[in-house]
Amino acid sequence: xxxxxxxxxxxxxxxxxxxxxxxxxxxxxxxxxxxxxxxxxxxxxxxxxxxxxxxxxxxxxxxxxxxxxxxxxxxxxxxxxxxxxxxxxxxxxxxxxxxxxxxxxxxxxxxxxxxxxxxxxxxxxxxxxxxxxxxxxxxxxxxxxxxxxxxxxxxxxxxxxxxxxxxxxxxxxxxxxxxxxxxxxxxxxxxxxxxxxxxxxxxxxxxxxxxxxxxxxxxxxxxxxxxxxxxxxxxxxxxxxxxxxxxxxxxxxxxxxxxxxxxxxxxxxxxxxxxxxxxxxxxxxxxxxxxxxxxxxxxxxxxxxxxxxxxxxxxxxxxxxxxxxxxxxxxxxxxxxxxxxxxxxxxxxxxxxxxxxxxxxxxxxxxxxxxxxxxxxxxxxxxxxxxxxxxxxxxxxxxxxxxxxxxxxxxxxxxxxxxxxxxxxxxxxxxx
Amino acid sequence: xxxxxxxxxxxxxxxxxxxxxxxxxxxxxxxxxxxxxxxxxxxxxxxxxxxxxxxxxxxxxxxxxxxxxxxxxxxxxxxxxxxxxxxxxxxxxxxxxxxxxxxxxxxxxxxxxxxxxxxxxxxxxxxxxxxxxxxxxxxxxxxxxxxxxxxxxxxxxxxxxxxxxxxxxxxxxxxxxxxxxxxxxxxxxxxxxxxxxxxxxxxxxxxxxxxxxxxxxxxxxxxxxxxxxxxxxxxxxxxxxxxxxxxxxxxxxxxxxxxxxxxxxxxxxxxxxxxxxxxxxxxxxxxxxxxxxxxxxxxxxxxxxxxxxxxx
Numbered sequence: 001x002x003x004x005x006x007x008x009x010x011x012x013x014x015x016x017x018x019x020x021x022x023x024x025x026x027x028x029x030x031x032x033x034x035x036x037x038x039x040x041x042x043x044x045x046x047x048x049x050x051x052x053x054x055x056x057x058x059x060x061x062x063x064x065x066x067x068x069x070x071x072x073x074x075x076x077x078x079x080x081x082x083x084x085x086x087x088x089x090x091x092x093x094x095x096x097x098x099x100x101x102x103x104x105x106x107x108x109x110x111x112x113x114x115x116x117x118x119x120x121x122x123x124x125x126x127x128x129x130x131x132x133x134x135x136x137x138x139x140x141x142x143x144x145x146x147x148x149x150x151x152x153x154x155x156x157x158x159x160x161x162x163x164x165x166x167x168x169x170x171x172x173x174x175x176x177x178x179x180x181x182x183x184x185x186x187x188x189x190x191x192x193x194x195x196x197x198x199x200x201x202x203x204x205x206x207x208x209x210x211x212x213x214x215x216x217x218x219x220x221x222x223x224x225x226x227x228x229x230x231x232x233x234x235x236x237x238x239x240x241x242x243x244x245x246x247x248x249x250x251x252x253x254x255x256x257x258x259x260x261x262x263x264x265x266x267x268x269x270x271x272x273x274x275x276x277x278x279x280x281x282x283x284x285x286x287x288x289x290x291x292x293x294x295x296x297x298x299x300x301x302x303x304x305x306x307x308x309x310x311x312x313x314x315x316x317x318x319x320x321x322x323x324x325x326x327x328x329x330x331x332x333x334x335x336x337x338x339x340x341x342x343x344x345x346x347x348x349x350x351x352x353x354x355x356x357x358x359x360x361x362x363x364x365x366x367x368x369x370x371x372x373x374x375x376x377x378x379x380x381x382x383x384x385x386x387x388x389x390x391x392x393x394x395x396x397x398x399x400x401x402x403x404x405x406x407x408x409x410x411x412x413x414x415x416x417x418x419x420x421x422x423x424x425x426x427x428x429x430x431x432x
Numbered sequence: 433x434x435x436x437x438x439x440x441x442x443x444x445x446x447x448x449x450x451x452x453x454x455x456x457x458x459x460x461x462x463x464x465x466x467x468x469x470x471x472x473x474x475x476x477x478x479x480x481x482x483x484x485x486x487x488x489x490x491x492x493x494x495x496x497x498x499x500x501x502x503x504x505x506x507x508x509x510x511x512x513x514x515x516x517x518x519x520x521x522x523x524x525x526x527x528x529x530x531x532x533x534x535x536x537x538x539x540x541x542x543x544x545x546x547x548x549x550x551x552x553x554x555x556x557x558x559x560x561x562x563x564x565x566x567x568x569x570x571x572x573x574x575x576x577x578x579x580x581x582x583x584x585x586x587x588x589x590x591x592x593x594x595x596x597x598x599x600x601x602x603x604x605x606x607x608x609x610x611x612x613x614x615x616x617x618x619x620x621x622x623x624x625x626x627x628x629x630x631x632x633x634x635x636x637x638x639x640x641x642x643x644x645x646x647x648x649x650x651x652x653x654x655x656x657x658x659x660x661x662x663x664x665x666x667x668x669x670x671x672x673x674x675x676x677x678x679x680x681x682x683x684x685x686x687x688x689x690x691x692x693x694x695x696x697x698x699x700x701x702x703x704x705x706x707x708x709x710x711x712x713x714x715x716x717x718x719x720x721x722x723x724x725x726x727x728x729x730x731x732x733x734x735x736x737x738x739x740x741x742x743x744x
Contacts, residue, residue: 201632202632202634202635205608205634205637206637208568208569209549209568277549319525322527324545324549324553325549325553326547326568
């Protein structure tokens with residue numbers, strides 16, 4: 001990492017949906033902010049600065065992953081704030097929102113402060129802590145949202161487990177409004193999903209694995225949409241995986257509900273077939289679904305039903321993954337593969353480049369109510385440079401995260417973040 | 433049989449990965465092994481010097497005994513490991529167990545485990561051959577093979593028969609292996625049971641789902657009842673054993689609609705009076721004890737074939 005210097009990023013393809021821009025241009029960065037933006041070749045670099053030529057590369061507002069698990073405090077053998085944010089930078093992310101299911105749970109200002117202190121010390125990415133909806137995420141009483149907000153939390157969620165009690169969810173939606181915190185729903189009806197380990201259907205039957213019906217997700221989404229509408233509060237639905245979920249959210253948006261939603265790259269890339277013969281690296285919650293669900297998720301990304309792509313980066317060690325399928329932990333890492341997997345949707349004409357940047361930067365910033373998502377003059381120089389043609393094989397040796405529990409190991413991927421800057425400082429630069 | 437055919441499986445993990453040729457070949461071999469168990473001295477030297485380990489993470493009486501008798505009649509050295517439970521959080525992991533066993537150079541590991549796919553995991557981490565003796569709700573290949581052997585023996589063929597399987601299809605690895613196996617061999621498998629115990633997508637495995645046992649049993653050549661696990665009523669998957677017995681149990685009256693020469697099968701152990709009345713279990717159509725006898729022969733054949741089937 002370097003200190004902020006004056007930097008001229010020249011001749012890149014600037015994709016900045018917030019300013020309605022998509023075309024060649026230059027950016028001059030100084031003192032950690034975007035000082036000037038101009039046509040390609042129009043800006044010159046002062047003597048003390050450095051010029052980087054970005055011909056053929058995309059110059060976009062820093063990517064924001066609104067759903068990651070950094071595992072610290074408590075499970076540092078899986079990931080630390082430093083290793084997780086380093087992986088974020090390598091994947092092109094300048095900011096991440098981390099879920100509260102650490103040990104202890106982030107249901108108080110002490111944990112929130114610790115996360116922010118460690119994140120600042122690491123310096124790889126901005127970290128936005130998500131506090132717990134309920135104390136210990138036990139689903140019984142509300143956590144102290146005022147204290148969490150004061151310490152720096154941007155949202156609340158009991159991610160990893162759903163809020164089973166509808167009254168508590170209603171109260172969380174209401175009370176989070178006092179403190180201007182976004183409520184995020186991990187939508188899962190546990191009486192249907194309990195002990196399930198993959199999508200329910202012919203394949204789970206054939207493999208003899210307990211299934212999780214997609215209704216387990218959609219039923220809870222419906223409940224949370226109904227509650228949010230009733231108390232007139234915004235709600236964000238995390239990691240949607242199924243067609244019915246997309247349909248419900250599309251309908252709610254048409255009605256004018258304040259709902260936003262995210263999905264993860266694996267839900268628009270893989271089907272349940274990836275489980276193969278008990279591959280625990282394809283085990284996550286919600287589970288991989290069918291080709292029909294993948295098509296619906298892609299439609300949702302295209303038509304605006306789904307607002308954000310978030311990775312649900314969930315590192316686990318071999319201790320949790322090299323075991324019997326039904327005993328393996330849920331979750332895969334995702335920070336370093338999100339850009340190429342999302343770029344595939346651009347190549348397949350599912351998304352325009354502008355839409356892609358909305359999903360990965362503009363919308364997450366807006367939904368979380370944090371800065372970023374723009375390349376306007378005067379805004380912090382959080383910037384990602386993507387080489388859309390870069391081909392690489394995602395090998396174990398390449399993985400920056402502390403663990404390599406990814407179903408994409410060994411895949412040849414196209415498109416990669418090659419330069420990441422946070423407040424004008426280079427946090428990642430792809431070796432030549 | 434195709435002259436070029438050779439049995440090439442190192443492991444027996446499921447019926448799913450066996451071809452029609454493989455199954456016929458195993459059944460033919462088993463028939464020739466059956467005679468050994470009828471001799472006064474029931475022992476051949478075929479597997480002398482081979483080490484067979486029975487790694488059972490779930491309780492089993494008959495399958496383990498059947499495999500053990502099969503191995504001993506072929507002169508293999510057999511060992512039992514009865515692990516109470518395996519868990520990622522307590523005790524040794526399955527992969528560690530596999531590595532430890534490999535260090536002792538066994539030839540065959542026979543595994544039963546409550547987790548579906550655990551034989552596949554073991555096979556990936558061990559040099560020895562692995563035989564699946566039942567994994568979770570996935571497969572129980574040797575049981576399906578002995579069932580197919582019994583049907584072939586009694587009916588002279590499998591192709592074209594109507595097989596009715598009644599009971600808990602969801603949780604039965606025996607049902608899964610039999611549906612795959614009998615369908616592969618050209619039989620029509622009709623299943624019935626409480627709708628709560630018929631899994632999603634079972635049709636895609638080749639089964640024909642019937643609304644009630646009467647529909648499944650009508651004109652059947654083979655009627656197989658599955659063991660109902662009593663704790664399932666707590667889940668709740670059916671209201672009571674009494675209701676189960678009266679609507680899904682196999683009794684004389686129900687059997688009237690099957691073919692007159694239909695055979696009655698059960699993988700055991702039977703809950704008498706629940707999935708089957710005892711006059712049916714003990715009646716002349718019942719081949720339940722033949723299944724047990726054939727179990728030894730099928731397992732001898734499997735042990736022999738995965739060891740390369742050297743000349744006998």
